[in-house]
Amino acid sequence: MASASFLGLLVLVALASGASAQLSPTFYDTSCPNALSTIRTAVNAAVAQEARMGASLLRLHFHDCFVQGCDASVLLNDTNGEQSAGPNVGSLRGFGVIDNIKAQVEALCPQTVSCADILTVAARDSVVALGGPSWTVLLGRRDSTSSFPNQANTDLPAPQSSLRNLIDAFGNKTLSATDMVALSGAHTIGQAQCTNFRDHITESNINPAFAASLRTSCPATGGDTNLAPLDVTTPNTFDNAYYNNLLSQRGLLHSDQELFNNGSTDSTVRNFASNAAAFSSAFTTAMVKMANIQPLTGTQGQIRRLCWRVNS
Numbered sequence: 001m002a003s004a005s006f007l008g009l010l011v012l013v014a015l016a017s018g019a020s021a022q023l024s025p026t027f028y029d030t031s032c033p034n035a036l037s038t039i040r041t042a043v044n045a046a047v048a049q050e051a052r053m054g055a056s057l058l059r060l061h062f063h064d065c066f067v068q069g070c071d072a073s074v075l076l077n078d079t080n081g082e083q084s085a086g087p088n089v090g091s092l093r094g095f096g097v098i099d100n101i102k103a104q105v106e107a108l109c110p111q112t113v114s115c116a117d118i119l120t121v122a123a124r125d126s127v128v129a130l131g132g133p134s135w136t137v138l139l140g141r142r143d144s145t146s147s148f149p150n151q152a153n154t155d156l157p158a159p160q161s162s163l164r165n166l167i168d169a170f171g172n173k174t175l176s177a178t179d180m181v182a183l184s185g186a187h188t189i190g191q192a193q194c195t196n197f198r199d200h201i202t203e204s205n206i207n208p209a210f211a212a213s214l215r216t217s218c219p220a221t222g223g224d225t226n227l228a229p230l231d232v233t234t235p236n237t238f239d240n241a242y243y244n245n246l247l248s249q250r251g252l253l254h255s256d257q258e259l260f261n262n263g264s265t266d267s268t269v270r271n272f273a274s275n276a277a278a279f280s281s282a283f284t285t286a287m288v289k290m291a292n293i294q295p296l297t298g299t300q301g302q303i304r305r306l307c308w309r310v311n312s
């Protein structure tokens with residue numbers, strides 16, 4: 001009886017640790033020992049050339065993981081695939097950087113390192129390259145053989161989302177409200193297009209001086225693709241300024257300001273604004289959780305030779 005309940009406990013522990021139990025930080029140590037340093041060098045070079053690329057790679061990883069898990073499905077350039085879905089079309093960037101890293105890694109170790117792992121590591125290295133915290137990435141994901149445009153449309157949160165929508169969208173991916181607030185801190189880097197923040201400029205919960213400055217680049221009509229930094233204070237540094245911006249009603253997107261708008265996440269925003277270490281810790285924890293969403297492992301999927309298409 002005692003051993004049966006012990007076995008039950010073991011099964012429970014195994015279930016609770018989920019798919020990440022099959023991922024490991026040392027996955028390529030023997031099969032491709034230079035994979036991680038190759039990815040880091042290439043990300044550093046890309047970010048040195050254009051700081052925003054770090055932001056674009058981080059977003060690419062988020063948009064991969066929220067759609068059928070972190071399986072590199074977002075990298076497939078199928079006609080009518082994920083890349084053409086509403087949240088992605090005309091705004092995802094960084095595919096060329098990933099293709100270039102993949103070519104270098106393939107030259108070292110053919111068909112060994114997945115595109116999904118390359119993207120996961122590149123996201124971490126991007127955060128570090130822009131001055132943010134580091135963390136250990138678990139490895140061993142495999143690549144999908146198809147793209148999921150419908151899920152991209154339903155599962156990726158829109159900038160018009162309410163706090164309730166945001167909490168639900170992340171909850172659907174087993175991420176808590178605190179994880180959601182921490183991950184939104186990724187908006188401490190990168191840019192958004194006018195079409196995504198135009199409506200927020202005229203809302204009541206935006207700082208008037210900030211709104212006026214945005215109007216010059218984002219008029220009521222036209223200029224849809226004009227850019228503004230998501231973090232008006234330090235756009236190329238991964239820090240906690242994003243949360244301080246929210247305290248002064250200088251969130252760029254409606255969805256950003258929703259996190260500090262007299263709701264249940266106000267106290268978390270205040271905490272991350274005043275305590276950089278608390279933000280770093282919550283962000284890295286949530287990034288590991290996000291990277292563990294539904295990975296393909298073992299013999300599932302494939303290791304693509306080229307990240308933009310399935311193996312023929």
Ligand code: HEM
Pocket residue numbers: 052054055056057058059062090091092093157158159160161166180183184186187189190191192193194196230253255
């Ligand atoms: C909370 C829900 C979120 C919403 C509604 C949202 C929405 C958006 C939108 C609309 C843009 C601008 C796209 C454009 O105009 O081209 C953007 C950019 C960005 N997002 Fe998010 N996002 C969210 C969460 C996240 C998360 C979880 C991450 C990563 C962990 C992330 C990382 C980024 C980055 C780094 C950029 C800038 C990309 C660049 O400059 O190329 N976002 N996001």
